[in-house]
Amino acid sequence: MSDETRWITQAYGGYDMKDLPNEPDRELTSVAPGSPCGEYMRRFWHPVAMSEQLGGKPVAIRILGEDLVVFRDLSGQVGLVHRHCAHRRMSLEYGHIEQHGIRCAYHGWLYDVDGTILETPGEPEDSPICKKICLGAYPVHEYKGLVFAYMGPPALKPDFCHYDSFDIPDHELVPYSIHSPCNWLQESENSIDPFHSCFLHGRVNGPQFPGLEHFVELPVAEYLQIDYGFVYSHARRVGEHIMVRFHDHLTPNFAQNGGMFQKFSKPTFFGRPSLTKWVVPVDDTNSRKFGWRHFNDKDEVLRQGDKESVGWEKVDFYGQTAHRTYAEMQENPGDWEAWSSQGPINIHKREYLATTDKGVSMLRARLKKHIRNIDKVSVPSGTLEKPLHTYGGDTVLKIPKRLNDERELLSEIQVKIRDVYLKGDVYEGEDRVDFLKRTLAELSQ
Amino acid sequence: MNQVWHKVAREDEIDPDEPLRIRVGDAQIALCKVDGTVYAIDNICTHEFAELSDGFIEGDCIECPLHQAQFHIPTGKVMSAPADEDLAVYAVKVEDGDVYVQLEQASGA
Numbered sequence: 001m002s003d004e005t006r007w008i009t010q011a012y013g014g015y016d017m018k019d020l021p022n023e024p025d026r027e028l029t030s031v032a033p034g035s036p037c038g039e040y041m042r043r044f045w046h047p048v049a050m051s052e053q054l055g056g057k058p059v060a061i062r063i064l065g066e067d068l069v070v071f072r073d074l075s076g077q078v079g080l081v082h083r084h085c086a087h088r089r090m091s092l093e094y095g096h097i098e099q100h101g102i103r104c105a106y107h108g109w110l111y112d113v114d115g116t117i118l119e120t121p122g123e124p125e126d127s128p129i130c131k132k133i134c135l136g137a138y139p140v141h142e143y144k145g146l147v148f149a150y151m152g153p154p155a156l157k158p159d160f161c162h163y164d165s166f167d168i169p170d171h172e173l174v175p176y177s178i179h180s181p182c183n184w185l186q187e188s189e190n191s192i193d194p195f196h197s198c199f200l201h202g203r204v205n206g207p208q209f210p211g212l213e214h215f216v217e218l219p220v221a222e223y224l225q226i227d228y229g230f231v232y233s234h235a236r237r238v239g240e241h242i243m244v245r246f247h248d249h250l251t252p253n254f255a256q257n258g259g260m261f262q263k264f265s266k267p268t269f270f271g272r273p274s275l276t277k278w279v280v281p282v283d284d285t286n287s288r289k290f291g292w293r294h295f296n297d298k299d300e301v302l303r304q305g306d307k308e309s310v311g312w313e314k315v316d317f318y319g320q321t322a323h324r325t326y327a328e329m330q331e332n333p334g335d336w337e338a339w340s341s342q343g344p345i346n347i348h349k350r351e352y353l354a355t356t357d358k359g360v361s362m363l364r365a366r367l368k369k370h371i372r373n374i375d376k377v378s379v380p381s382g383t384l385e386k387p388l389h390t391y392g393g394d395t396v397l398k399i400p401k402r403l404n405d406e407r408e409l410l411s412e413i414q415v416k417i418r419d420v421y422l423k424g425d426v427y428e429g430e431d432r433v434d435f436l437k438r439t440l441a442e443l444s445q
Numbered sequence: 446m447n448q449v450w451h452k453v454a455r456e457d458e459i460d461p462d463e464p465l466r467i468r469v470g471d472a473q474i475a476l477c478k479v480d481g482t483v484y485a486i487d488n489i490c491t492h493e494f495a496e497l498s499d500g501f502i503e504g505d506c507i508e509c510p511l512h513q514a515q516f517h518i519p520t521g522k523v524m525s526a527p528a529d530e531d532l533a534v535y536a537v538k539v540e541d542g543d544v545y546v547q548l549e550q551a552s553g554a
Contacts, residue, residue: 004526006512353511355494361510362499369462369501 006349024345028367029183031281032065038281040371041252042152044379045160046280047290048140049147050177050312054078058102060093064151065283068138074099079113080149082136086117111135145175146290158379162387165256165294168272173292174310178321180336183345184253184287185367188279190339191247191255192363194221194234195356205332208318210304211262214238220410223362224418228380229254230366231391232359233418235410241267242399244414246421248392249359250380251367253279256392260293260317261302264396269440270421270433271299271394285344289320386428391421397444416443450538450545457542459483464507466498469548474535476544477518479505484518485537485546491523491530 005019031038041064048063049070058071060083067083069092079102083091090106097103101112103119110119115137117130141148141160150157166173180187190196195218201208202216209215219234229250236243245258260274277291293310309316313323319334329337353361370377382388395417402409417440424436453467454476464475466488473488475498486507488497495511502508506515506524514528521532536547 006527353495357511358495358499361495365499365501365510 004349007352021347021349023347023349024183025348025364027371028348028364029185029345030284031184032284035065036371037252037367038064039152040367040374040377041281042150043156043158043374043377044152044252045141045148045150045158046253047146047177047278048080048149048280050175050290051142051145051147052175052312054147056097058093058095058097060091062282062286063149064281066151069093069095069102070140070147071095071097071102073097073101073113077113078140078142078147079111080138080140080147081111081113081115085109086111086133086135087120111137113137113140144173144292146292159381159383161380162382162384163276163380163390164382164387165273165276165390165392166387167384168294168296170296170298171272172295172307173276174295174307175290175292176310176312176315177291178289178313178315178336179282180287180289180340181285181322181344182287182340182342183284184279184281185364186342186346187287187289187339188253188255189360189363190335191257191277192230192232192249192359193357194219194232194245194247194359196338200333200335200338208332208334209260210302211260211264214243214264220407220414221358222411222414222418223359225362225366227378228388230359230363231418231421233414235414237401237406237410238264240398240400241265241396242410242413243394243396244417245394246391246418248273248390249363251363251370255279256390258392258394259299261300261304262394263301264394266396267398267441267444268394268396269444270436271396272296273390273392274300276392389425389432391418395440397440399443399445413443449548451548452543453485453546454544455542456483456539456544459544462502464488464498464500464502466496467546469546472535472548474546475507476537476546477502477507479518482519483537483539483544485535486516486518486521487533487535490514490528491532492528497532 008016027036053059054072058069061068061070069083070080072078085104087109094105095102101110103110108121112118115135120127120129138149138151197215198218207213214236217236219236221234223232233244233246243264248256256273256276259271274294280288282288306316320336380388420439424432427435451469459465459476459478461478464477467474474485475488477484490509492514495509497507497509500508500510505518507518508515512527515524516532517524521534523531538545
């Protein structure tokens with residue numbers, strides 16, 4: 001049996017720290033080219049920039065441990081290329097954007113957005129160089145203000161996946177992006193842990209999110225493994241109603257939650273998300289969230305959302321960025337403090353997981369399975385006509401109390417709702433929404 | 446001893462990589478397939494409350510998702526810290542593709 005000491009087990013036992021493990025789990029956290037998690041991540045499309053970043057100058061970015069440059073050429077094409085020129089490796093962040101591609105400032109080599117060399121002006125006319133080598137480049141897809149990229153093996157490039165949440169009627173998707181000084185996994189895990197909301201966003205310093213004051217109740221949660229990740233839910237009673245919030249958590253790093261700035265005082269059937277987001281690794285100790293805030297006046301009745309506060313390094317709900325004072329962070333810490341202060345890379349062996357961490361432990365086990373069987377990984381697919389169905393959002397039902405086993409009731413109700421959601425998968429579009437609303441209404445008293 | 450066989454699953458429902466979680470009365474059991482043979486182990490780790498069916502099968506051992514305690518699936522023997530108690534296992538038979546579990550413990554701590 002392993003003799004490894006992982007935890008302090010006696011009072012005033014701080015000194016025993018010298019024997020504790022110090023290495024993070026590299027299998028789950030490393031993102032560089034060729035690393036286990038890095039190779040797995042590269043099989044998927046990820047957002048890497050916001051369209052608003054693409055102006056007259058190239059932008060130096062770092063994604064999955066790679067130094068890159070993103071730009072829009074004068075013909076409108078977006079390019080994502082390795083930062084160092086293929087000739088003498090000057091940085092292309094100093095490059096000159098042209099009608100087609102980007103020109104290195106050092107010797108004028110011109111690269112198209114696919115990395116092929118268009119010109120080597122200092123070389124003889126018949127120079128074969130442009131047929132021999134290329135600059136590293138990645139295919140991109142610009143969509144609703146975000147620039148997505150695929151950085152994996154070219155032969156395995158999947159089609160860009162359309163999710164049903166990209167086109168919800170009455171929803172305006174406003175893009176945003178925020179940096180965190182920590183590994184991607186600890187930031188992403190926050191989204192599969194519904195219990196923290198009870199404390200961090202509720203009991204410890206008071207409710208942080210208008211409309212979600214009921215989060216102070218410890219929920220009953222149910223997790224379902226699906227092809228592409230997890231659908232999970234958490235339920236609480238508030239008076240006559242049971243409030244159930246559904247989340248999508250798709251491996252590796254995609255999450256959707258429920259409504260924001262809404263009032264849940266009456267039955268709601270198949271509400272939709274207020275956030276669609278990805279946690280994208282910058283490198284092993286930095287991550288960048290990219291996503292859309294869903295604005296929808298019909299449901300956000302508390303009128304506390306603010307589009308002007310959503311964008312580069314800002315979003316309109318509490319505690320998501322570095323941009324507060326230390327005093328404010330201590331007074332009322334938010335999500336950003338939670339995942340960032342676990343450390344540059346959280347050391348799992350030093351944690352002591354408990355019942356609140358079921359989602360986190362299931363996610364890690366699932367990620368490991370994929371990383372160790374990368375050839376069996378299936379990537380989500382969906383088109384504009386037939387988008388991938390997601391389930392994130394709120395359903396609120398009027399259900400009488402069951403005094404003897406209320407927690408059992410909370411579990412049963414969310415599983416019943418989930419079964420309806422899954423039954424609805426045989427329909428598409430408005431037919432699906434109608435079926436879900438009608439069938440869920442029958443469950444409400 | 447009252448030996449009751451309970452029909453709990455179809456053999457082809459059990460994936461070699463995925464423990465199948467079942468309940469028989471109050472007993473929470475994980476069905477695991479190792480080298481084609483189905484075994485039934487208690488689904489709750491002997492260290493802390495965690496469901497082994499959420500964990501990891503590697504070879505003939507299962508790893509708990511919470512603190513990575515490992516157990517030998519065929520015998521329930523504890524293989525690593527932080528657990529120090531063996532896992533209860535249940536007798537299994539497969540007839541006509543149906544999996545039966547005997548609820549009296551076959552062996553255990």
